[in-house]
Amino acid sequence: MLDATGLGFRYGRGEWIFRGVDLQVEAGEVLAVLGPNARGKTTLVTCLAGVRKPTEGEVTRRAVIGFVPQSHGATAAFSVLNMVLMGRARFVRAYASPGPADREAAAAALDRVGISHLRDRDYQTVSGGERQLVLIARALATGCRTLILDEPASALDLRNQARVLGVLHALAEDGMAVVMTSHHPEHALRIADQTLLIVNAADIRVDGTAKLLTGATLSSLYGLPVTTPEVNIGGLPQRVVVPDYGIRRPSAG
Numbered sequence: 057m058l059d060a061t062g063l064g065f066r067y068g069r070g071e072w073i074f075r076g077v078d079l080q081v082e083a084g085e086v087l088a089v090l091g092p093n094a095r096g097k098t099t100l101v102t103c104l105a106g107v108r109k110p111t112e113g114e115v116t117r118r119a120v121i122g123f124v125p126q127s128h129g130a131t132a133a134f135s136v137l138n139m140v141l142m143g144r145a146r147f148v149r150a151y152a153s154p155g156p157a158d159r160e161a162a163a164a165a166l167d168r169v170g171i172s173h174l175r176d177r178d179y180q181t182v183s184g185g186e187r188q189l190v191l192i193a194r195a196l197a198t199g200c201r202t203l204i205l206d207e208p209a210s211a212l213d214l215r216n217q218a219r220v221l222g223v224l225h226a227l228a229e230d231g232m233a234v235v236m237t238s239h240h241p242e243h244a245l246r247i248a249d250q251t252l253l254i255v256n257a258a259d260i261r262v263d264g265t266a267k268l269l270t271g272a273t274l275s276s277l278y279g280l281p282v283t284t285p286e287v288n289i290g291g292l293p294q295r296v297v298v299p300d301y302g303i304r305r306p307s308a309g
């Protein structure tokens with residue numbers, strides 16, 4: 057669904073942000089993009105989405121891309137439904153209003169992410185987690201088969217992280233190709249088939265998530281000791297990410 061070969065980017069004549077990125081995401085797969093702050097995750101996914109032109113290399117998009125930018129506060133007073141209808145822009149003639157097919161597609165997208173009940177609410181007044189789901193619904197309303205998201209779960213509480221990750225996992229199960237940046241290696245371990253690590257501009261690694269995200273690799277990437285013990289979650293042994301913050305005090309209670 058999405059291929060990149062020899063992808064490289066630099067802002068103007070500045071330092072390379074990354075070079076030599078090769079990746080391939082198939083239908084039904086999730087690719088997580090991880091790396092410390094300012095290593096180029098946003099720059100990379102905007103190149104993949106076609107929002108930014110790479111300095112070198114090729115991106116092949118075999119399906120319509122839905123892009124979900126990092127969500128910041130709402131700026132304009134639109135209803136949730138109208139926000140999602142914006143995803144229909146490419147189907148609506150200039151100066152025309154969205155038609156019944158657009159309303160149906162928007163309603164289906166809201167239903168797909170489980171927030172139909174919010175359709176008439178003011179987008180500015182819904183919670184951060186719900187806002188993220190509105191932005192995903194807006195991308196789905198475009199009819200995309202590849203979804204690229206920039207930090208969809210970074211600013212959310214645990215319950216809302218689970219909600220957003222659950223929606224992305226379900227979309228992938230239905231055949232969507234999903235690319236998401238994250239600051240949570242844990243999220244990659246839960247839902248990503250492959251992970252891309254931006255170690256530095258010239259060291260970009262892509263591999264199966266479980267194979268790539270070892271304690272040693274995460275420790276060296278984030279510059280603090282990290283272990284990845286296996287624990288039982290919901291009856292399944294799963295690896296979790298345990299950073300050592302270096303603070304030595306007994307847990308209370």
Ligand SMILES: Nc1ncnc2c1ncn2[C@@H]1O[C@H](COP(=O)(O)OP(=O)(O)OP(=O)(O)O)[C@@H](O)[C@H]1O
Pocket residue numbers: 067073091092093094095096097098099100
């Ligand atoms: N428009 C721009 N012009 C010049 N440099 C930029 C521009 N946008 C981003 N950068 C720089 O490019 C580098 C990569 O930024 P980017 O936002 O892609 O990183 P990131 O990994 O997504 O960061 P974070 O995890 O903090 O969100 C940073 O050093 C940033 O300052």
